[in-house]
Amino acid sequence: MEDIQTIRVLAVDDHEMTTLGYKFILEDYSFNGYRIHMDTAKSFEEAETKIRQSVTGLPYHIFLLDIQLSSGREGPVKSGEDLGILAREICPDARVVFMSSFSDNYRINSIMQSVDPDGYMVKTEIDEESLRAMVETVLHNPPYYTQKALMAIRKKMANRIELDDNDKRILYHLSIGTKTKDMVNHISLSLPSIENRKRHIKSLFGIEKQNDQALISEARNRGFI
Amino acid sequence: MEDIQTIRVLAVDDHEMTTLGYKFILEDYSFNGYRIHMDTAKSFEEAETKIRQSVTGLPYHIFLLDIQLSSGREGPVKSGEDLGILAREICPDARVVFMSSFSDNYRINSIMQSVDPDGYMVKTEIDEESLRAMVETVLHNPPYYTQKALMAIRKKMANRIELDDNDKRILYHLSIGTKTKDMVNHISLSLPSIENRKRHIKSLFGIEKQNDQALISEARNRGFI
DNA sequence: AGAAAAACCATATAAACTTTATGGTTTTTC
DNA sequence: GAAAAACCATAAAGTTTATATGGTTTTTCT
Numbered sequence: 001m002e003d004i005q006t007i008r009v010l011a012v013d014d015h016e017m018t019t020l021g022y023k024f025i026l027e028d029y030s031f032n033g034y035r036i037h038m039d040t041a042k043s044f045e046e047a048e049t050k051i052r053q054s055v056t057g058l059p060y061h062i063f064l065l066d067i068q069l070s071s072g073r074e075g076p077v078k079s080g081e082d083l084g085i086l087a088r089e090i091c092p093d094a095r096v097v098f099m100s101s102f103s104d105n106y107r108i109n110s111i112m113q114s115v116d117p118d119g120y121m122v123k124t125e126i127d128e129e130s131l132r133a134m135v136e137t138v139l140h141n142p143p144y145y146t147q148k149a150l151m152a153i154r155k156k157m158a159n160r161i162e163l164d165d166n167d168k169r170i171l172y173h174l175s176i177g178t179k180t181k182d183m184v185n186h187i188s189l190s191l192p193s194i195e196n197r198k199r200h201i202k203s204l205f206g207i208e209k210q211n212d213q214a215l216i217s218e219a220r221n222r223g224f225i
Numbered sequence: 226m227e228d229i230q231t232i233r234v235l236a237v238d239d240h241e242m243t244t245l246g247y248k249f250i251l252e253d254y255s256f257n258g259y260r261i262h263m264d265t266a267k268s269f270e271e272a273e274t275k276i277r278q279s280v281t282g283l284p285y286h287i288f289l290l291d292i293q294l295s296s297g298r299e300g301p302v303k304s305g306e307d308l309g310i311l312a313r314e315i316c317p318d319a320r321v322v323f324m325s326s327f328s329d330n331y332r333i334n335s336i337m338q339s340v341d342p343d344g345y346m347v348k349t350e351i352d353e354e355s356l357r358a359m360v361e362t363v364l365h366n367p368p369y370y371t372q373k374a375l376m377a378i379r380k381k382m383a384n385r386i387e388l389d390d391n392d393k394r395i396l397y398h399l400s401i402g403t404k405t406k407d408m409v410n411h412i413s414l415s416l417p418s419i420e421n422r423k424r425h426i427k428s429l430f431g432i433e434k435q436n437d438q439a440l441i442s443e444a445r446n447r448g449f450i
Numbered sequence: 451a452g453a454a455a456a457a458c459c460a461t462a463t464a465a466a467c468t469t470t471a472t473g474g475t476t477t478t479t480c
Numbered sequence: 481g482a483a484a485a486a487c488c489a490t491a492a493a494g495t496t497t498a499t500a501t502g503g504t505t506t507t508t509c510t
Contacts, residue, residue, distance in 0.1 A: 109382070116383035141372050143379050147362075154368050157334070157378060158341035162387050181485065190470050195487065405457065415499050420458065437457080
């Protein structure tokens with residue numbers, strides 16, 4: 001980010017108060033060598049429009065994206081994650097930062113893979129100081145993760161067990177209460193295979209001969225769900 | 226870490242100046258509610274002795290470990306990584322922090338899996354302020370990673386390709402210049418298998434029909450080495 | 451430039467692992 | 481305590497991975 005005078009930020013959150021908070025804090029602060037101009041959007045569609053317009057107009061340097069966006073219209077529900085993917089496509093040079101209420105492993109892992117954001121802030125950890133530190137870091141030396149995000153990331157990194165997509169799907173369905181016998185409708189494996197894999201994962205987790213409750217809690221412990 | 230008055234730290238580095246630096250900075254600073262007492266060790270053996278003695282005496286709360294330790298005697302070369310594993314075994318409640326010259330992905334990934342340290346500092350990024358911040362964070366809200374460590378971690382997290390241990394070993398040996406035909410001495414696979422795996426990894430990386438140089442650089446890009 | 455080494459490729463066979471079908475036992479659930 | 485679901489075991493089929501072998505291409509060194 002060369003010697004730009006004004007850093008243009010687009011903050012997207014369906015709670016207007018939130019983006020307003022960001023705006024007041026960041027526009028008022030005098031950063032070293034630049035100042036912030038903040039735009040806001042309240043929905044996926046509004047944000048998409050502004051992002052697309054920015055290509056021919058003034059470009060954004062930073063996107064602050066909430067993950068939960070109320071779906072403005074019918075059709076497939078679009079999340080902040082999709083918005084992040086879109087932003088990466090359209091403005092590959094801009095920084096993408098997630099501002100999320102979630103600090104669960106599954107969400108963070110998924111976003112780290114699909115978007116690889118330059119920052120991830122858990123909302124309960126956001127204050128004036130961390131907001132400013134995030135902007136500085138993200139511009140000059142990304143990434144910036146708040147502590148709770150770091151804890152999820154650490155859990156994932158410390159994990160030496162590798163599960164393939166089918167294993168992860170099984171764990172996910174277990175966690176949302178899908179019955180094993182019904183998983184054949186969601187996963188292209190036979191029932192004995194699924195049973196086998198569950199047994200295998202349990203042994204990887206060191207909880208042989210225990211029930212599914214133990215499997216779920218261990219998977220959660222290890223950051224898979 | 227309840228209401229302890231003195232936090233006992235053991236710093237291990239074969240450069241005495243380094244541990245002395247830590248000692249002066251941390252013992253002089255007045256933390257909120259505690260002060261630091263620093264012990265130092267210059268070799269694996271000396272550190273091991275002090276760790277084992279601490280069990281029956283005054284326990285350590287934090288270990289600051291260099292990864293490169295000159296091997297004091299013959300026998301298998303022990304690294305700071307081994308020391309970390311040992312510390313975890315003997316003092317499971319203590320914090321383990323690596324102070325490393327390395328910021329390469331392979332080293333960091335390996336340590337994140339084998340020790341899962343509460344902190345990782347790249348030496349070029351250590352100064353008085355970061356040292357103090359590390360102590361505070363590691364005691365109250367681990368983990369603490371410096372920016373370069375974070376960058377390696379981010380790369381790894383963003384990666385969706387999963388390689389098994391043999392694949393990683395092949396990449397590692399490639400990176401240190403081991404000839405493919407000699408890898409059979411380090412990896413329990415036949416030569417054709419190794420060739421096959423290399424081809425397979427290249428296709429995963431999207432660099433089919435290219436040479437080993439391309440493979441190494443792509444593996445480095447993706448955070449495997 | 452040319453010989454030697456290493457890398458690379460292709461094929462066939464062997465070995466290891468996964469999936470599946472089937473039929474049974476144990477545990478949960480209501 | 482009956483029904484449902486989970487769990488287990490075995491054998492056969494299918495798939496993947498490893499290996500042996502022998503060849504071609506590329507790199508390296510002089």
